[in-house]
Amino acid sequence: MTCVPRATCILFKLAVLLALAPALHALEPFPLRQIVVDVKTNLAATMVKSTGLGQSNYLNVISGIANYFQHFQDADGRIIDPFYQKEYQYSTPCYAWAATALVVSGRQTNLLESAASALECALIELAEDKAAMNHGDFFTFPCMLAYENLRDRVAPERRKKWEQLLRQLQPQRCYEDVIIDKPRDVHNWNIVALSGEFLRYQDGFTDLSFVEKYLSLQLKNFTSTGQYRDPNLPLAYDHFPRHFLAAILQRGYDGQHRAALEELLDRAAWTSLLIQSPNGELPTGGRSAQHQWNEAEQCVTFEVWANRNKRAGDNLSANAFKRAAHLSLESIQRWVRPSGELWIVKNRFDPAVRHGFQGYSSHSQYNLLAASMLSTAWMLADDSITEGACPADVGGFAFELPEFHKVFANAGGLYLEIDTGADAEYNSTGLIRVHKAGLESLIGPSDSTAIHDEPLAIGIAWAENNGWKSLASFGHGAIKSAKFEMLKATSPALKFSVRYEIGSAATRSVSETYEVTPRKISVRAEVEGKTSKVRVRFPAFAFDGRDATQIVAEKSKVSVQLNGSRQTFAVESRLLKPLSRPGNWIPCRNGYLEMVEAEVKGPVAIYTLTPERIERPTISQAK
Numbered sequence: 001m002t003c004v005p006r007a008t009c010i011l012f013k014l015a016v017l018l019a020l021a022p023a024l025h026a027l028e029p030f031p032l033r034q035i036v037v038d039v040k041t042n043l044a045a046t047m048v049k050s051t052g053l054g055q056s057n058y059l060n061v062i063s064g065i066a067n068y069f070q071h072f073q074d075a076d077g078r079i080i081d082p083f084y085q086k087e088y089q090y091s092t093p094c095y096a097w098a099a100t101a102l103v104v105s106g107r108q109t110n111l112l113e114s115a116a117s118a119l120e121c122a123l124i125e126l127a128e129d130k131a132a133m134n135h136g137d138f139f140t141f142p143c144m145l146a147y148e149n150l151r152d153r154v155a156p157e158r159r160k161k162w163e164q165l166l167r168q169l170q171p172q173r174c175y176e177d178v179i180i181d182k183p184r185d186v187h188n189w190n191i192v193a194l195s196g197e198f199l200r201y202q203d204g205f206t207d208l209s210f211v212e213k214y215l216s217l218q219l220k221n222f223t224s225t226g227q228y229r230d231p232n233l234p235l236a237y238d239h240f241p242r243h244f245l246a247a248i249l250q251r252g253y254d255g256q257h258r259a260a261l262e263e264l265l266d267r268a269a270w271t272s273l274l275i276q277s278p279n280g281e282l283p284t285g286g287r288s289a290q291h292q293w294n295e296a297e298q299c300v301t302f303e304v305w306a307n308r309n310k311r312a313g314d315n316l317s318a319n320a321f322k323r324a325a326h327l328s329l330e331s332i333q334r335w336v337r338p339s340g341e342l343w344i345v346k347n348r349f350d351p352a353v354r355h356g357f358q359g360y361s362s363h364s365q366y367n368l369l370a371a372s373m374l375s376t377a378w379m380l381a382d383d384s385i386t387e388g389a390c391p392a393d394v395g396g397f398a399f400e401l402p403e404f405h406k407v408f409a410n411a412g413g414l415y416l417e418i419d420t421g422a423d424a425e426y427n428s429t430g431l432i433r434v435h436k437a438g439l440e441s442l443i444g445p446s447d448s449t450a451i452h453d454e455p456l457a458i459g460i461a462w463a464e465n466n467g468w469k470s471l472a473s474f475g476h477g478a479i480k481s482a483k484f485e486m487l488k489a490t491s492p493a494l495k496f497s498v499r500y501e502i503g504s505a506a507t508r509s510v511s512e513t514y515e516v517t518p519r520k521i522s523v524r525a526e527v528e529g530k531t532s533k534v535r536v537r538f539p540a541f542a543f544d545g546r547d548a549t550q551i552v553a554e555k556s557k558v559s560v561q562l563n564g565s566r567q568t569f570a571v572e573s574r575l576l577k578p579l580s581r582p583g584n585w586i587p588c589r590n591g592y593l594e595m596v597e598a599e600v601k602g603p604v605a606i607y608t609l610t611p612e613r614i615e616r617p618t619i620s621q622a623k
Contacts, residue, residue: 004577011268025611027260028224030267032274035397039274042396042491043320046389048551053326055497058299058378059107060334065371066098067366070114070373077114077121080219081364083352090131090138091364092211093122094372101375104149118152119146123165129173136174140196141244142372144203145379166205171197171500179217187221188230191241198248209254213253215257218535219264222483223403226268232423233404234286235275236294242268243297247305269305272298275326275406278392278413278437279328280327284447285432286423287360290346290589291366292335298328303380312386319388323426325377326387332370340611341367346446347591349545392511393437396491398516400484407484412492412518413437414611419448419457420482420498424475426450430457431512436611440565442590443549445541447585456586456595458523458569459601460605462531464506471500473512490561493517506530519611521571528603535607536605538569539593542585551594553579558596566614570600572606 028412030036065364067092072080079095081088081397099115102108125131126139151159172178177189191467197210218241221229253261275283301312302325309318335343343349344366345356351363382465395410405421417433427448434444451473480501488495489521494516502508505530515522516599527534540551540560550561556577570580577599585592 003540012330014374016029024253027263030226031224032399035274035399036270037319038491039391039394039397040316042394043391046394048323048389050387050389050392051326051330052322053329054383055381056198056380057329057333058374058381059102059105061329061336061342062098062371062374062378063102063107064336065367066095066111067340068106068339068341069095070111071116072364073114076432077117077119078232079118079364081362083363087132087362089133089135091140091368092118092125092132092548093139093146094145094365096122098368098371098375100146100149102547103153105378112150112153115146116158116311118125119143120158121148121163122480123147123162126174126427127165127220129170131174134176137177137193138201139174140169141192142573144196144199145376148203153464161266161288163205164289166200168201169205171210178536181248186214186217187239188228188237191218191244191439195244195248196216197252198253202251211253212255212257215261218457219257219260222268224267225271225401226264226266227271227401227404228268230405232286233259234288235283235404235406236286236288236291238268238404239272239297239301241280243300243373246301247380249305250307250380251489256375262422263404266305269321271401272301272399273320273338273391274459275401275408275417276324276327276329276390276392277417277435277441278410279431279435279439279441280324280329280331280392281435281441281446283408283417285404285417285419289426290356290447291361292332292342292344292346293370293373294369295328295331296377299325299377300373300380303377303382305387306435307380307382310382316387316388320390320414322385323387323390324392325381327390327392329374329377332374336576342370344370344571345589346442347545347546348590349591353545355545355587355591361541369496374566388392394492396489396494397495397517398486398489398494398514402484405482407496407498409496409514411494411516411518413563414516416514416516416521416562418498420484421474421476421479421502422448422451424451428455428457428472429474429479429593430459430472430517431523432457434458434609434611436566439611439613440563442544443541443560443562443565443567445588445593446537447588448472448539456537456593458538458609459511459512460525460527460599460604461535461537462507462527462529463572464504464531468535469507474500474502485505487513502529504529523608524604525604526604531603533601534603534605535597535599535601536573536607537595537597538607539586539588540581540596541590542592542594546589551581553581553596556598560601562612564614566612568610568611568612570595570608571600572598572608575599576601
């Protein structure tokens with residue numbers, strides 16, 4: 001081994017930093033920096049009750065998923081989807097890594113042969129450019145983690161075969177999201193592939209050229225908050241590529257883009273903390289929202305940043321990230337099926353019904369993707385880092401992510417998400433989510449309907465041209481502009497406004513002013529234009545696939561109850577017509593919503609939302 005003089009190393013590092021300086025200088029200032037500073041002050045002054053979770057709790061969920069799918073492993077190692085009756089996308093390599101984690105942890109050493117068989121099958125498919133459904137981009141990362149942890153547990157000739165296959169792999173053949181003949185955009189698939197290639201580089205099977213080439217192309221896809229722009233800007237696919245990049249940073253990536261990645265991913269990690277629901281959920285909105293792997297990817301990023309902050313001596317931040325990881329895991333635990341695996345979307349329909357699924361969702365691939373992510377989080381988890389308060393607990397902030405057309409606010413654990421220009425295929429415009437710490441998320445509601453089905457979010461409609469127009473129906477591109485303005489913040493209480501420029505002949509704009517405290521949300525909505533009356537609409541959550549809610553409507557308010565929690569929606573304005581329930585159910589990813597609406601004279605409507613725990617009567621009270 002050649003020894004390089006220390007002075008030479010220092011000069012080399014300085015040269016690298018100087019080379020990176022233009023890229024770092026080109027970054028816009030972090031728009032949420034002051035919010036992060038203020039939140040950290042609040043974290044230091046807040047005590048929270050620990051979730052009680054730790055590294056072993058990841059294995060509990062992984063074990064349930066792996067044991068279920070072990071029964072669907074065929075003789076050559078591949079995992080067969082129980083509904084499609086075929087190997088689906090990247091189920092096999094994700095199973096290999098999940099089963100491997102159970103083996104090396106000592107939790108289930110009996111899965112050694114099953115894990116090894118799945119890994120070998122996946123490596124053969126990858127090396128021969130026969131990855132299931134052409135999803136080779138997703139194979140390498142979990143395959144490398146499984147290989148690294150199994151290579152010393154199998155016979156030398158088997159390890160040699162794996163290594164031959166890993167050397168045989170040709171990225172331009174086995175990956176889909178690559179540039180072959182002419183320049184084109186690359187997106188999240190490519191980041192998954194380059195992260196796998198980095199692990200392959202670390203283990204000596206390739207060089208770093210693929211990683212560096214594609215990272216240089218990917219940097220333009222990041223916003224000033226460090227978030228990733230995937231087509232149509234779904235929030236699930238902001239975080240998805242970032243969690244892979246966080247993992248390779250943790251693994252020691254030190255190439256030419258390290259400084260830029262560290263800055264971008266640090267910003268994004270804090271942004272993700274600020275937009276995390278107090279119930280641990282990643283925000284809803286767009287493609288692949290409401291899938292359990294959304295929270296599993298948070299577990300990975302937050303465990304990485306807990307470790308990084310611990311190494312930096314910032315225990316306050318490390319404790320916050322650790323708690324956020326555990327809140328995410330806690331969310332996933334709520335969705336374990338009696339058979340051990342997960343409902344892959346946050347509803348309780350039989351998986352055969354595919355309610356809330358994407359066209360590409362399967363029971364196998366998205367269960368095992370979550371298990372693979374949780375295996376990575378388990379590997380990274382450091383139980384010496386304790387939980388402290390995280391932003392989802394304390395709130396005291398409201399802000400806009402304009403590129404993702406979202407507004408978020410949190411007042412002491414009462415949290416809301418507004419879509420200011422919805423993707424019509426998945427959501428409606430307006431207030432789409434209300435969560436409160438410790439309460440049932442679904443009654444918030446937790447999501448809106450798709451404009452293409454029937455537009456419905458919490459908000460108003462107005463009389464126009466002998467009909468009704470609703471804010472919810474104005475999807476991305478239909479609204480001229482949406483402007484967020486912070487009016488007052490006296491932590492934890494907040495006051496802010498969102499003004500939508502409609503620009504029609506009859507309606508110029510709709511303005512909403514929100515006042516949020518830890519107990520209640522109050523909204524004043526006003527239409528600027530030619531309208532004599534407005535309707536106030538509330539999506540009452542009705543059915544999750546297993547359980548129906550209890551919906552009680554009175555003259556000016558309606559309550560929705562489920563699992564010991566209640567959301568009360570009340571219209572404070574003078575009514576022309578009391579709250580009514582047309583009775584039709586509208587599908588959303590969580591199940592079904594029922595529209596409840598009231599009519600108010602004039603252009604202004606005021607309404608409130610009050611989520612609360614239902615006090616259960618004692619035996620003596622019940623008598």
